[in-house]
Amino acid sequence: MLIAGGTVMDQGGSRRADVLVKGEVVAEVGEGRALRAPAGADVLDASGCLVAPGLVDVHAHLREPGAEEAESIETGARAAALGGYTAVVAMPNTSPPADSAAVVRQVLQLAKGACCDVRPAGTITLGREGRVLSPMAELAALGVTLFTDDGTGVQDPGLMRRAMEYVSVLGGVIADHCEDASLVGAGVVNEGAMSSALGLPGRPAVAEEVMVLRDLALARLTGARLHLLHLSAAASVAAVRAAKAAGAQVSAEATPHHLALTQDWLASYSTAFKVNPPLRTSADLMALREGVADGTIDVIATDHAPHPPEAKDTSMCEAAPGMVGLETALAVALTVLLDPPGLLDPPGLLDPPGFLEPPGSLHPGSSLVRGPQASEGQWTGLPLERLLAAMSWVPAKIAGLSGLHGGPVAPGAPANLCVVDPARKWVVRPEKLASRSHNTPFAGQELTGKVRHTLLAGEPVVVGEEAQR
């Protein structure tokens, strides 16, 4: 198979090159010259496109086993492939949770033949109850590298310390959902002006910050590798920046929704914008972007959280938190994070259709989805290579998948690739998503950038924006 006419971009930089794939690997990269397709070879058109290592998501909820009405490994992996992912770490808060070898084996079995490489994470504690450690060594023996109780944080510091000690011995990573339950209380939106205006219980930023600080200290004590999931607050970013400056072995992630949206979107009262940790202020959003730009935040991960309609079509307090993200993550990142000129559209297009007009100061101005640069003049944009690093080779390394995923695009390397048209504009239609659930906060938004083809171990699983399996 020949991928013709594109620009290869990986950790080695970018160059105009055709890519020849034979079997499961890249056979040849024709830098600056056209390669001839061997007789009988298929040709994938990559003109105007980037040819990059497949994306890697360290944070996706695929819901199987136990909540197949929301998603299955098959449908989630298909959504991932359409979003350019070739590998996804499946969060363990399934039902039953992945706190035993049996469930991890089940996930691995279900993942066979899926559109992308699905790697189960294991829980830190049995049943994610925060009381007794799960059999981490048994899970690690099955290939689990990330351990997390994601959905909730481990509240007991003594237990977290022991978890870190075990994980260090096993060579794994603690993937940390940082929220202190006693500070979170019954909060459903960011605590502050918005929670007051809406009359809803608040979920304060400090609930995240205190657990980030606690676990940075515990990681320093134990030497454990710590990955901080879905950071949402400016103070957390500052804490990670300081810890890294002091030499901490920590990585951090932000989600596309926290990088694109603020609490102002909640003024619509739409539960599509309810998520944990919650959308926060434009100052928090800017701090997250600056964190991605200076490397304090290493990874952009989806926190893909599918929910069936009945879980969202209810009051803000009762609605399930979370949003789907696998099919929109790259496009959202390309739309809001790149150097703005050339990617900005007329703002009028961006108001989500069908929304109530929120009161004056709460108006979810289109500058918030595009980025505050329009109003605040601070955001100068990310280089494209930094964005791809945060979505491909850096998360591949954190998940222990380097060499298999995340490139480089070079002869002999596994052909796990995505071909992205960075200029293609499209409108998010929830009903068209391949995910079994359609709870996207980007419904009706025009985004710039779409995955044209995805190759998994040399197999074209997405061709011309259509899934092949």
Ligand SMILES: [Zn+2]
């Ligand atoms: Zn979480």
